[in-house]
Amino acid sequence: MLIGYARVSTEEQNESRQVEALRQKGVEKIFVDKQTGANTNRPEFKQMMEFVREGDTVITESFSRISRSTRDLLKIVDTFKSKRVEFISMKENVDTSTPQGKFMLTIFAALGESDINIRMINQGPDELNIIFGVDNKDFAEAIRVLYNSFVK
Helix, strand or coil: CEEEEEEECCCCCCCHHHHHHHHHCCCCEEEEEECCCCCCCCHHHHHHHHHCCCCCEEEECCHHHHCCCHHHHHHHHHHHHHCCCEEEECCCCEECCCHHHHHHHHHHHHHCCCHHHHHHHHHCHHHHHHHHCCCCHHHHHHHHHHHHHHHC
């Protein structure tokens, strides 16, 4: 079964654009929360997590709709994996049923491993040399560019 999850941050915001995009993907059941993603007590999200079954696929408009941090996203995807549920994020074009989607999540996991690493990546190549233990500014710059191309 295709299951959709949409979220807007406030009651005043309209979720119709997300819901329409999910319907165009053939989603059969949609769960919608109207509260900040930082709030982990989202009733529709909890309902969806209890509802999903082996063989289902959860589709969301973007990572930011289902999660507010890389760690949280990876935890959610891990829960899906344990239930044998696939996950698709339309904006980031990530589908965990494909090798490419699994690879992308592996990259996100590596980048999200440490908050301090992410802060240092944004500070520049010198700090990356310290993280990776190399004295190669080209390597450090390549890592920073790779990170920024996926996150920003």
